[in-house]
Amino acid sequence: MEEQTVGEYKQVIKACKDIFLKKTQDYGTAWRVLRLPSITDQIFIKAQRIRSIQEKGAQKVDDDISGEFIGIINYCVIALIQMNLTDADAMEMAVGDLEPLYDKHVNETMELLMNKNHDYGEAWRDMRVASITDIVLMKLLRVKQIEDNEGKTIISEGIDANYMDMINYAVFCMILMGLAKS
Secondary structure (H helix, E strand, C coil): CHHHHHHHHHHHHHHHHHHHHHHHHHHCCHHHHCCHHHHHHHHHHHHHHHHHHHHHCCCCCCCCHHHHHHHHHHHHHHHHHHHCCCCCCCCCCCHHHHHHHHHHHHHHHHHHHHHHHHHHCCHHHHCCHHHHHHHHHHHHHHHHHHHHCCCCCCCCCCHHHHHHHHHHHHHHHHHHCCCCCC
């Protein structure tokens, strides 16, 4: 099962990265202007839309749910990249400079997935996409609270770990929705 998960995970990430790189070519790195709480709120909007569509059973805007999960993944990667940049770093970054940063954070996140998958035995495969959506929203509320506490936690994981978890949960949803084949 581990080999299947790795293959499916890589397929989802490949699709997400392709969109990320193309949007970077179109828009540049305009997202560099965003502070971390703004990125968190952007992810929140996407997760909230998914939940709203799941609850209503219908949507009025054509953008499908899979596009929102891709957005969650890419904005989480953006957040992880942004956390490691400073105001001294260039506002506009070349695609060639961003791609290795994207890969670095995705690879670290996949490593986290494999460690957790080992311990949890791929329990996510028996979960509902709606439940995973709720968990993503819960993680977002946690991140917002940590941000409001100026990044300080007493016992909890930091913001970066939550972004990584959200990437993995969004990838799970894409796999469960049949958008990756092993």
